Amino acid sequence: MNSDIIQGKWKQIKxxxxxxxxxxxxxxxxxxxxxxxxxxxxxxEHYGIAKDEAEEQVNQFESSCHC
Structure with a gap:
């Protein structure tokens, strides 16, 4: 899922x-x-991880999001 779609559907996937x-x-x-x-x-900020790790988590979230 691309980040534009996430932004557009944020209320549903929040x-x-x-x-x-x-x-x-x-x-x-x-x-x-x-x-x-x-x-x-x-x-x-919350999890005290590096930017690349946070980016990877968001990438995984985008690819597994059920929206």
Whole structure:
């Protein structure tokens, strides 16, 4: 799934993102609003991982998203 689709359907898939990254708050997910770079940044911040690892997690999420 491409990142434009994620941004367009963010309200529908936000719950799936919350399940995958439970440390992200609802307010943060609302603020991210499907923006890939912001999602990667918040994952880095909350989980203390490198940018490339966060990017890989988002890539996996995009490819496995049920939307």
């Amino acid at each position: 719950g799936q993102a919350k399940q995958k990254w439970a440390e992200l708050t609802d307010d943060e997910l609302d603020q991210i609003d499907g923006k890939r770079d912001e999602l990667v940044g918040k994952i880095q």
